[in-house]
Amino acid sequence: MATNNSPSLQATCSINGVLASSITYVTSVQFSEAIKIITGNISACNSQMLFCNLWENLHFQIPTKKLADCPTCGKLTFPYLSIDKQRKSRTICGKNAIQLYLENINSQFLEQQAKRASGNIKRKSPFHIEMEFYVDGIAHSLILFHDGRVTIDGTIDEQRARHILAETIGY
């Protein structure tokens, strides 16, 4: 089901900006927890999930517990870190372009993207959309397929490609 919370519809940090103090706040808490673990004081660690919204002055904690059958914290199999989950990027033959795979996209992926960036569309079919964007002053073509494949033209560097995706379609 497409929802308003779909990753493809969310603005990213690099689009909306980040309140610098929120980074300091989070890293300060995480660092303190890490020191407790390293020094063997695990009982002093916070076992709850901490929520804070510095802008609206909201702070609360959510109790959490390990689920025995959770593949990550219960069974420690870490499936989302496994290579099977990380479909590899590949360069495109004969072009300065790279193809990435977007995970967890829904069946309305193309439609949502077409709506979101209608002014950037160069060509579309029921199976793909070709879009053009300027990122950091450089023109990049993006070709999106409804199975989550996306080709980014103008780079073969995966990190740069992911930056372009974040800046343009919010992935």
Added chain:
Amino acid sequence: MMIYLDNAATSYPKPDVFYTGATQVLSHPYGNPNRGGHAGSVNSEQLVSRVKQKLATLINAESHEHIATCYNTSDALNLVINGLCKRFKPEHIVTSIFEHNSVLRPLYHLKNTHKFSLHILKPNRNNWKLDVESTLKGLGNQSNKPILIILSHVANSVGTVQDIANFGKICRRYNAYLVIDGAQSIGHIALNVLKSSVDVLVFPGHKGLLGPTGLGFIYLNERVKQSNILCQRQGGDGVDSQSVLPSLAFPQSFEVGTSNIHGLALLELSLDWLNDNSYQPALRALSQYLYQRLASISQLTIYSPMLDESNVGILLCNLGTLDSNVVASILDSEYGISVRAGIHCAPLAHQWLGTIESNQGALRISLGPFNTKNEIDKLYMALAELASYS
């Protein structure tokens, strides 16, 4: 069910016997050939000789001792090009725009260490033939160093077939050595190396020969074999082991380290199938059908010429102004059709065709012995549907 139309990259499927016989050949006790006198080692030595003998018969080589195994065609080309350049120090090397990067890259790399002029032939736009004779005549080779001619039998991009026998005759007249890249031809079309005066032929096991990946072959004719070309790779070959100096005796000198014995055992299954099944006329008929069917899509630009009946089932095309990678991706994800997009490691051919400038690359459809008219009809329908978005 996947429709596989990328046989120029690697053949699929293989003959049934390749799969049904695999367990048996892989469980056979094969030892390390030329590395001992025990039964397993002898099994492997016999296997290597048998496979080479079958290959020698296929290309009409003098004997199996004129054939060496290596890892793949690129490996073979690297060894041959480097070995010939070091041995003969040619002042002129002639190649063509049709060549794969496995020819072009070793040559451009060699220019850093060897002094030679590189002549890159372009085909005649009407008949797609390369004019080797005019080039050799123009060079007027005055030195006693031979000219090196390195050309593909079949262009991996567009599928055009060159007349190797004619090249062979010309090369003999002009003190030139003829090296043929048979990556796309061996198995699909006959090549008689002796009659065609081919000096060196390289070819893979996994394309037209329908074998496994990981095998390439080098044929040297008698005059090259006797010239003691030094192989770039050095190591144990099971011969003259008391010496620390490199071996010069072909084929052992090119076969350092343990050969791909299991690959050769699988290839033998395919070679026996090829010997009993003449699929080539059907493949040519299917190529004609593919060409005629796709030619009826007005938005499709077909680059490959259908000039004669020797076509090996490679067709290069583009759909309107669509990026070939887009078309290939959609054919794969929506229609289950596997084809190859891009420039096929043949940058000069694509430059000549204008498909690099257009930033499209091109779509290569390549058939194998097990493709059917029905599969081509499905490809036609998919491309015809996509044509409206081109």
